[in-house]
Amino acid sequence: xxxxxxxxxxxxxxxxxxxxxxxxxxxxxxxxxxxxxxxxxxxxxxxxxxxxxxxxxxxxxxxxxxxxxxxxxxxxxxxxxxxxxxxxxx
Numbered sequence: 001x002x003x004x005x006x007x008x009x010x011x012x013x014x015x016x017x018x019x020x021x022x023x024x025x026x027x028x029x030x031x032x033x034x035x036x037x038x039x040x041x042x043x044x045x046x047x048x049x050x051x052x053x054x055x056x057x058x059x060x061x062x063x064x065x066x067x068x069x070x071x072x073x074x075x076x077x078x079x080x081x082x083x084x085x086x087x088x089x090x
Contacts, residue, residue, distance in 0.1 A: 032086050036078070044071045 019037070026034045044067055052063035 030083060030087060032083065034083075040071065040075065040078075043074075047071070 022037055023033065047070060048063055048067040052058045052066050053060065058066065
């Protein structure tokens with residue numbers, strides 16, 4: 001039981017560290033704080049499960065590939081439309 005608690009704690013610590021590294025990476029490269037990472041992850045999960053897998057009936061592997069492509073395009077558009085304006089305001 002103690003071993004499981006330790007492994008779970010280390011796993012959660014690694015997740016928090018990855019989140020912090022993502023924020024630090026965005027801050028160091030763009031000099032703005034982007035808290036939209038969680039929203040993008042949640043939206044990607046919704047697109048994956050609700051749209052591609054359940055509604056359209058695509059297989060798992062195709063849904064995963066389509067979701068990655070869709071979110072990459074959406075992230076690029078968000079970066080060009082929102083972040084570009086924020087960086088120009090400085």
